Amino acid sequence: MTAELRAAVEAAIADDLPVTARYLTGGRRVVHLGELHAAPCGGTHVRSLGDLDEVVLPALKVKKGRIRVSYTAAHRSL
Secondary structure, eight states: OHHHHHHHHHHHHHTTOBEEEEEOTTSOEEEEETTTEEEEOOSOOOSBGGGEEEEEEEEEEEETTEEEEEEEEEEOOO
16 A cells, blocks of 8 residues: 555655645645645645655554555745
8 A cells, every 4th residue: 555655645746736735614724736736734735746756754643444654745945
């Protein structure tokens, strides 16, 4: 599963999926990675996944049927 997820992340970055955000009632932000995924987010984000470089997925955990992914990423140099 780890190799498949890493391959999917690499493909999403290569496809340069757009990253957009919308705000829910109460000011909570939900970030969308193209049509691929949406999740609550309290941090910063890039305009598109093509802005990322050196994405590392050090840990994957499955809890209550959901996969929790830890990651680090750097911005691509201009």
